[in-house]
Amino acid sequence: MAARKARDFAAASAFLVPPALWIGVLFILPMATMALLSFWKVVDYNIVAEWTLANYERLIRPLYLGIFWRTIKLALIVTFISMIIGYPVAYFLARKTKRFRLTLLVLVILPLWTSYLVRTYAWMLILGTNGAINQTLQALGLTHEPVAWLLYSDFAVTLALVHIYVPFFILPLYAVLEKLDPRLLEAAKDLGGGRWRTFLHVTLPLSLPGIATGCLFVFIPSMGAFVTPELLGGARSIMIGSVVAQQFGVSFDYPLGSAMSLAILAIILVFATLFLRAGKPAGAA
Amino acid sequence: MIGARKSSTVLLGLWTALVLLFLFAPLLLVALFSFNNSEISVLPIREFTLRWYERLAANEAFRTALGNSLLVAGATVVLATTLGLAAATGAHRYAPRLRTAFRSGASLPMMVPHLILGIALLGFYNLAQIELSLGTVIMGHSVVAFPYVFLIVSARLVGFDSSLEEAARDLGAGPARIFWEITLPLLAPAILTAALISFTLSFDEVVVTFFTTGTDNTLPMVIWSMLRVGITPEINAIATLTVVVSCVMAGLAEVVIRRSRQTTVGKGE
Structure with missing residues (x-):
C-alpha cells in the first residue's frame, strides 16, 4: 500500500511539476516582475532598482486618467453592443432551431479561429475613404465626398472590436440557454404567462450567468486592445493599450508601462467582480 | 398565437443571418480583393489575377516569415499540448479535490490581455537577460496556448470512464503503462x-x-509592419492565406470532434 502511495506521488509529480514550473517561470514570474518594475525608477533610460510610488502618481494625472476613462467607456460600449447583437443569436441557436444548430454553431465559432489582425485590417478596406462603404454611398449619390469619420475614429474601433469579440459573447450564453430546463418554460406557459412575460421573468433571469460570462469575455480583451485601436483609431481616439505599448517600444519607460498594466488588470478585476455578481442566477439572490 | 411564434422565430433567424453576414463579409471582401487585378483595393473588381500570390511566392521576406511562423507554431503545439495534457490528466487523477483550484489557476493566462502578457514577458526577459529570439516567442506562445489545451483535455476527462484505468491498475499496470495504453488513446x-x-x-x-x-519576423508581424506603411494588394494575399490556414485547422478540428462523438456513441451502445 505504501509502495503504491509512493508510486502515485511520483507519478503525480511527473505530471504536475513540469507544467507548474513552466507556467510559474513564464507567467507568474513575469507578472511578478511587472509588479516589481512598477515600483522602480528610470534614470537615463536605465531601470534603477530604487523604490518609488512616482509611477502610480503619474497614472492619476489628468492626461492618463482621461485615456483610462475613455478606454473603460469604449470597452463597456463594445460589451453592451455585443450583448444586444449577440443575445438574439444565442437564443435562436439554443431554443429556436434544431436542424441548423450545429452548422450555425460552427459558423459562429469559425471567425474565432481566424486572425484578429486580419479581421481588423478588413475594416480598413471597408471604412476607408476609398472603401466599400464610401464607394457605395457615392455611387448611390447619397454623398458627394467620402465620409471621413468612418475610419480612424472611435466608430471604427468600436465596430471592429464588436466584430472580433461578439462570438465570445454568444458562445457562453448559448451554453447556458441550451441547458435551460424546458419544464420551467412549460410551467410558465401553463400558468398563463405570455411569450414576453415568460422571456422576461424566466428565460432572461436564468440566462444571467451566461450574459455575465459573455460580457467578461468581451470586456477583458477590449480593455487591453492594442492592435485594433492602433490601426483603426484616430489621433484623438487613443486607448490605454497603445500608451502602454509606447512605454515599452518608444519611451523605454518600463516602470510606468508596468504600473499602467497593473491598473488595467485592477480595472478588469473590478468589472469581472461586478459582472459575475450581477450574473448570479436570480434564484440565488 | 402560433403565427406570432412563427414570426418571432423568423425574425430571430433573420437577425442571426445578418450577424453571420457581419462576421464573414469583411473576410470575404479581403479574399476577393486578393484576386483583384488592380493596385488599389477598390470595388468593382474588373479583372481577376493571381499575380499578388505570385509576387508573394517570390518575396524572400515573406518566405522567411512563413518558415518562422510554421516553426514557432509547431514548437508551440508540442510544448503547449504536452504541458497542458500533463497538467490536465495529473490534476484530474491525483488531485480531484483541487480540481477547481487547478482549473482557475490554469486558465489565469487566458484572463490577461495579450498586450499585458507580452510586456510582462518582455520585462522579465530583460531583467533575466534572456536575448529575444524566436525561442522567446515560442515560450510566450506556449503560455498563451496552455490554458486552451488544459481546458479542452479537462472537459474530455470529466466525461471519462475511469473504470478502465482502475481495472488496468488492479491488474497491476504501472502509471506510465496506464497512461500510454489507456488514457492517451481515449483522449x-x-x-x-x-x-x-x-x-x-x-x-x-x-x-x-x-x-x-528579436530580429526575426513571423507572418502576422509582416502584415503588421506592412500595414503601418500602407495598404497593398500583397497584404490581401497574405491575409487570405492566413485565414485559409485557420479555416483548414478549424475544419480538421470539426472532423475530429464529430468522429469522436460517433465513436463514443458507438461504444456506449
Whole structure:
C-alpha cells in the first residue's frame, strides 16, 4: 500500500511539476516582475532598482486618467453592443432551431479561429475613404465626398472590436440557454404567462450567468486592445493599450508601462467582480 | 398565437443571418480583393489575377516569415499540448479535490490581455537577460496556448470512464503503462483538437510576438509592419492565406470532434 502511495506521488509529480514550473517561470514570474518594475525608477533610460510610488502618481494625472476613462467607456460600449447583437443569436441557436444548430454553431465559432489582425485590417478596406462603404454611398449619390469619420475614429474601433469579440459573447450564453430546463418554460406557459412575460421573468433571469460570462469575455480583451485601436483609431481616439505599448517600444519607460498594466488588470478585476455578481442566477439572490 | 411564434422565430433567424453576414463579409471582401487585378483595393473588381500570390511566392521576406511562423507554431503545439495534457490528466487523477483550484489557476493566462502578457514577458526577459529570439516567442506562445489545451483535455476527462484505468491498475499496470495504453488513446480527439487550436493561436498571434521577438519576423508581424506603411494588394494575399490556414485547422478540428462523438456513441451502445 505504501509502495503504491509512493508510486502515485511520483507519478503525480511527473505530471504536475513540469507544467507548474513552466507556467510559474513564464507567467507568474513575469507578472511578478511587472509588479516589481512598477515600483522602480528610470534614470537615463536605465531601470534603477530604487523604490518609488512616482509611477502610480503619474497614472492619476489628468492626461492618463482621461485615456483610462475613455478606454473603460469604449470597452463597456463594445460589451453592451455585443450583448444586444449577440443575445438574439444565442437564443435562436439554443431554443429556436434544431436542424441548423450545429452548422450555425460552427459558423459562429469559425471567425474565432481566424486572425484578429486580419479581421481588423478588413475594416480598413471597408471604412476607408476609398472603401466599400464610401464607394457605395457615392455611387448611390447619397454623398458627394467620402465620409471621413468612418475610419480612424472611435466608430471604427468600436465596430471592429464588436466584430472580433461578439462570438465570445454568444458562445457562453448559448451554453447556458441550451441547458435551460424546458419544464420551467412549460410551467410558465401553463400558468398563463405570455411569450414576453415568460422571456422576461424566466428565460432572461436564468440566462444571467451566461450574459455575465459573455460580457467578461468581451470586456477583458477590449480593455487591453492594442492592435485594433492602433490601426483603426484616430489621433484623438487613443486607448490605454497603445500608451502602454509606447512605454515599452518608444519611451523605454518600463516602470510606468508596468504600473499602467497593473491598473488595467485592477480595472478588469473590478468589472469581472461586478459582472459575475450581477450574473448570479436570480434564484440565488 | 402560433403565427406570432412563427414570426418571432423568423425574425430571430433573420437577425442571426445578418450577424453571420457581419462576421464573414469583411473576410470575404479581403479574399476577393486578393484576386483583384488592380493596385488599389477598390470595388468593382474588373479583372481577376493571381499575380499578388505570385509576387508573394517570390518575396524572400515573406518566405522567411512563413518558415518562422510554421516553426514557432509547431514548437508551440508540442510544448503547449504536452504541458497542458500533463497538467490536465495529473490534476484530474491525483488531485480531484483541487480540481477547481487547478482549473482557475490554469486558465489565469487566458484572463490577461495579450498586450499585458507580452510586456510582462518582455520585462522579465530583460531583467533575466534572456536575448529575444524566436525561442522567446515560442515560450510566450506556449503560455498563451496552455490554458486552451488544459481546458479542452479537462472537459474530455470529466466525461471519462475511469473504470478502465482502475481495472488496468488492479491488474497491476504501472502509471506510465496506464497512461500510454489507456488514457492517451481515449483522449486522442481532445488532444488533437487542442493541438489544432494551439497551432492557430500561435500562427495568428501578433501582440505577444511583437514584444518578445528579436530580429526575426513571423507572418502576422509582416502584415503588421506592412500595414503601418500602407495598404497593398500583397497584404490581401497574405491575409487570405492566413485565414485559409485557420479555416483548414478549424475544419480538421470539426472532423475530429464529430468522429469522436460517433465513436463514443458507438461504444456506449
